[in-house]
Amino acid sequence: xxxxxxxxxxxxxxxxxxxxxxxxxxxxxxxxxxxxxxxxxxxxxxxxxxxxxxxxxxxxxxxxxxxxxxxxxxxxxxxxxxxxxxxxxxxxxxxxxxxxxxxxxxxxxxxxxxxxxxxxxxxxxxxxxxxxxxxxxxxxxxxxxxxxxxxxxxxxxxxxxxxxxxxxxxxxxxxxxxxxxxxxxxxxxxxxxxxxxxxxxxxxxxxxxxxxxxxxxxxxxxxxxxxxxxxxxxxxxxxxxxxxxxxxxxxxxxxxxxxxxxxxxxxxxxxxxxxxxxxxxxxxxxxxxxxxxxxxxxxxxxxxxxxxxxxxxxxxxxxxxxxxxxxxxxxxxxxxxxxxxxxxxxxxxxxxxxxxxxxxxxxxxxxxxxxxxxxxxxxxxxxxxxxxxxxxxxxxxxxxxxxxxxxxxxxxxxxxxxxxxxxxxxxxxxxxxxxxxxxxxxxxxxxxxxxxxxxxxxxxxxxxxxxxxx
Numbered sequence: 001x002x003x004x005x006x007x008x009x010x011x012x013x014x015x016x017x018x019x020x021x022x023x024x025x026x027x028x029x030x031x032x033x034x035x036x037x038x039x040x041x042x043x044x045x046x047x048x049x050x051x052x053x054x055x056x057x058x059x060x061x062x063x064x065x066x067x068x069x070x071x072x073x074x075x076x077x078x079x080x081x082x083x084x085x086x087x088x089x090x091x092x093x094x095x096x097x098x099x100x101x102x103x104x105x106x107x108x109x110x111x112x113x114x115x116x117x118x119x120x121x122x123x124x125x126x127x128x129x130x131x132x133x134x135x136x137x138x139x140x141x142x143x144x145x146x147x148x149x150x151x152x153x154x155x156x157x158x159x160x161x162x163x164x165x166x167x168x169x170x171x172x173x174x175x176x177x178x179x180x181x182x183x184x185x186x187x188x189x190x191x192x193x194x195x196x197x198x199x200x201x202x203x204x205x206x207x208x209x210x211x212x213x214x215x216x217x218x219x220x221x222x223x224x225x226x227x228x229x230x231x232x233x234x235x236x237x238x239x240x241x242x243x244x245x246x247x248x249x250x251x252x253x254x255x256x257x258x259x260x261x262x263x264x265x266x267x268x269x270x271x272x273x274x275x276x277x278x279x280x281x282x283x284x285x286x287x288x289x290x291x292x293x294x295x296x297x298x299x300x301x302x303x304x305x306x307x308x309x310x311x312x313x314x315x316x317x318x319x320x321x322x323x324x325x326x327x328x329x330x331x332x333x334x335x336x337x338x339x340x341x342x343x344x345x346x347x348x349x350x351x352x353x354x355x356x357x358x359x360x361x362x363x364x365x366x367x368x369x370x371x372x373x374x375x376x377x378x379x380x381x382x383x384x385x386x387x388x389x390x391x392x393x394x395x396x397x398x399x400x401x402x403x404x405x406x407x408x409x410x411x412x413x414x415x416x417x418x419x420x421x422x423x424x425x426x427x428x429x430x431x432x433x434x435x436x437x438x439x440x441x442x443x444x445x446x447x448x449x450x451x452x453x454x455x456x457x458x459x460x461x462x463x464x465x466x467x468x469x470x
Contacts, residue, residue, distance in 0.1 A: 064310025068318065071113045071309075072366070077106040081325060088332040093339035100333040104359045107326050108138050112367045114318040120308050136162070136390055137323055142330045142356055143399050146337075152403075152410055154337060157352030159396045160418055165357035166388040167199075167429050168450035170365045174372035174380045175432075175443025187377035189436030191259055195385045196430040198247060202392030203426050205236050209413040226409065233411035234404055237397030244393035259378075333359075347461055354454050361387070377438065385429070417460070421453055 059067070069075060084099035115134045122130065139162050146154045178185050209232055216225065251259055308315070341348050372380035396412070403410025414422075428449065432442045 058312075059308060059310050061311065061314065064314045067309035068110070068113070072106070072109050074106050074109055077102055078110075081107070081329065084329055084332065088335070093336035094343055096332055097336040097340045100329040100336075101355070101359055103329050104138065104326060104333065107322050107329065108359065108361075109366055110318065111137065111322045111326070114315045114322065116367060117308050117310055117315045118312070118319075121312065134319065136387055136395055138326050138330070138359065139357070139361070139391065140395055140398075141323075141327050142334060142359075143395065144402065145327075145331050145334045146352075147399060147403055147406065147408060147410060149334060150408060151334070151337065151348070151352075152408065153348050154334075154352035154356070155399060155410065156414060157349045158356045159391060159399065160414065160422060161353035161357040162361060162391045162395075163199075163202075163388045163422060164353070164425055164450065164453060165361045165365075166384050166391070167425050168446045168453070170361060170368050170387070171381070171384040171429065172443045172446030172450060173365070173369050174377070174384055175438040176440050176447055177369055177443070178372035178375065178377065178380070179438060179440025179443055181373055182375055183439070185372075185375060185377045185438050187381055187433075187436055187438070188259070189433065191378065192381055192385065192433040192436065193430075194247075194250075195381070195389050196426070196433060198243065198389050199385070199392055199426050200430070201243065202240065202389070202396070203419070203422050205240055206412055206414050206419050206422060208236075209233060209411065210416055210419050213413060214416070229411050229413050230404075230409060233400050233413065236412060237400040240393050240397040241401075244390070247389075247393070346458070349460050350457050353457050381433075385433075421456075425449070425453075 080099050080103040084096070084103040087096040087099045111134055115130045119130050139158065143155050143158055146158070175185075209229055212232065213225065213229060216228070220228070310318075337348065337351055340346075341351060368380045368383040371383070400410050400412060429446070432438070432446070
């Protein structure tokens with residue numbers, strides 16, 4: 001009777017009832033033996049762990065090549081690269097634009113794959129920074145080539161379009177697709193608010209030249225007004241660069257722990273919401289009896305399984321080769337823009353603001369959505385919002401300074417409609433990130449707002465931008 005009242009899962013109690021005298025003697029002996037052997041067992045365990053870490057081999061060249069080929073389903077599009085390069089010398093500008101437009105998409109994805117492989121060796125903070133930086137490499141190359149051909153309208157539109165694309169399209173897809181898989185996702189609100197504040201500063205730097213132009217335009221000559229706008233833009237660009245590097249120092253040195261602590265807690269909390277199970281003592285005992293691990297631990301194991309898929313030198317070489325190919329394809333792409341605008345009857349603003357950012361942001365788009373669907377929202381925001389912040393605080397002022405050196409009148413002067421669009425986008429993203437949580441509806445709202453803006457810019461004439469003297 002006494003035996004039936006005892007939980008059959010409690011093995012020690014059952015043995016104690018069946019034999020009370022042998023149990024203590026056996027327990028003391030076993031305990032004494034295990035205590036005496038504790039240092040050696042601990043040492044052997046630590047040695048085994050260190051040996052396991054040391055025994056992890058570096059991926060071979062063959063494994064690296066296979067991982068590159070299997071990295072994405074869009075890799076077959078690389079066949080358009082030679083055709084895109086050849087089309088510049090053989091076919092029409094329209095064919096050249098289309099082929100190089102398609103060719104840059106897999107190149108941008110491979111660029112993201114190489115940076116992500118390098119990021120696995122550097123950690124999540126620097127990983128997000130690398131993904132955002134090299135994701136913007138395509139946009140930077142396209143902008144420099146456009147600026148060298150004096151396509152200032154295209155450069156300004158591509159800068160604004162990249163910011164809008166990352167804030168509304170990329171971040172919206174992260175919230176949307178991640179929210180479909182997870183009911184609610186969490187991220188570090190302090191880091192998100194810091195990025196949003198920096199974006200607001202960048203938006204202010206675009207609002208002020210437009211306000212200055214509207215206020216002083218009727219009291220100064222065109223030459224004097226242009227000179228003043230250029231001086232304001234160049235001085236502001238230098239300050240924006242200082243702010244950006246100050247943020248890097250803040251992120252990587254003084255407040256490093258702020259960017260490291262929350263992600264694991266957020267992933268665990270979101271996983272518990274997805275699984276919908278309360279981990280009681282009974283469920284843990286059943287899982288232990290069946291030899292199963294807890295779901296949270298299983299997910300941590302899944303995260304630990306992510307390892308570099310190619311040698312480090314191969315990732316560096318891939319990064320350099322892809323960057324060179326992007327530069328060539330971008331050169332031919334930009335050279336065909338003017339003819340395409342005339343034949344398709346669309347504006348340069350629409351090409352620079354909608355079409356080019358889709359190509360330039362392909363790497364961080366895929367990367368951010370991928371990590372968001374793995375419930376790594378801090379890394380997703382580091383790529384999406386961090387990329388917008390880099391465009392606003394690094395690439396845009398850098399283009400103004402490069403134009404200054406090339407004697408081209410590249411400024412921060414955008415018209416009222418463009419600055420209003422950017423202000424609305426930044427304010428909306430800032431509002432959605434205030435609580436440090438996201439769901440699929442928030443992502444859907446950002447995505448639909450981007451479609452509305454794309455429709456507006458489709459009918460937006462280049463003459464409106466030309467009026468500003470850009």
